[in-house]
Amino acid sequence: MTDGLLTVSEVYSLTLRNDRAELARMAPWIDDVIARLGVAAGTAHALHLCLEEAVVNVVDYAFEPDTSHDVHIALWRDDAAMHAEVIDDGRPFDPLSYSLPGAPNDLKSAEIGGLGIKLMRSYAARVDYQRSGKTNRLVLSFPAE
Amino acid sequence: MKMAVEPVGPGVVKVILDGRLDVAGSGIIDLQFSAIAGSHRGVVVDLAGVSFLASIGIRTLLLGAKAVQRRGGSFILLNPVEEVERVLEVMGMTDLMPVFHDADTALAAAAAQA
Numbered sequence: 096m097t098d099g100l101l102t103v104s105e106v107y108s109l110t111l112r113n114d115r116a117e118l119a120r121m122a123p124w125i126d127d128v129i130a131r132l133g134v135a136a137g138t139a140h141a142l143h144l145c146l147e148e149a150v151v152n153v154v155d156y157a158f159e160p161d162t163s164h165d166v167h168i169a170l171w172r173d174d175a176a177m178h179a180e181v182i183d184d185g186r187p188f189d190p191l192s193y194s195l196p197g198a199p200n201d202l203k204s205a206e207i208g209g210l211g212i213k214l215m216r217s218y219a220a221r222v223d224y225q226r227s228g229k230t231n232r233l234v235l236s237f238p239a240e
Numbered sequence: 241m242k243m244a245v246e247p248v249g250p251g252v253v254k255v256i257l258d259g260r261l262d263v264a265g266s267g268i269i270d271l272q273f274s275a276i277a278g279s280h281r282g283v284v285v286d287l288a289g290v291s292f293l294a295s296i297g298i299r300t301l302l303l304g305a306k307a308v309q310r311r312g313g314s315f316i317l318l319n320p321v322e323e324v325e326r327v328l329e330v331m332g333m334t335d336l337m338p339v340f341h342d343a344d345t346a347l348a349a350a351a352a353q354a
Contacts, residue, residue, distance in 0.1 A: 118263050140292075140323050147262055147294045198332035202309045205336055207302055211295035217330050
């Protein structure tokens, strides 16, 4: 480690097709990476939750029906934070621009849309989104310890 | 993801879920869960075996609760693990679906509405 610089781990990556069935590969992969990188239990849970929401969102909404695309996921950590990146070439979608449903008042009026984005924004310590060219890049960060 | 259904009394049922309530898990139980919610006035959902709850699973629970409430019944969650209960709280769901940590109390509450 050099003074003043963060130590950055190896970057682990996983590529999924835009198919809900592919999501089954993600949770065991996250567990494996977490075991290698060593993060706090609360962060492990938040990471599973936010990646599930982010990737489901891309798989369900980013692409035209019946087209095949890759969704690239990467995980790495530095001294302070765990980072998760999701990259896709689907339509632009900034989860930070989405207006969240408020707290529901009663069952009848409770909305069933927007729950995933609300969860992701509640559980990630930081959410960064960039659109460059035809690519969406979402980076979610969490306290490492 | 596994789902077991235990009839408790007239119109009252306990649904025991076991596994991850994520996209894959919800996909497995959705149809059966909504059929149960649509045909009972007292539904207790035992979440003790649910290790992970994502928004898609919240949607499954919420749709079930809406269906039960439309018919004047009661939809109750039982024994969620800490992380799952926290997700329910963060999403404001514990104000809509009561959470119990005692099975007898939960079943009595569900039966009272049935």
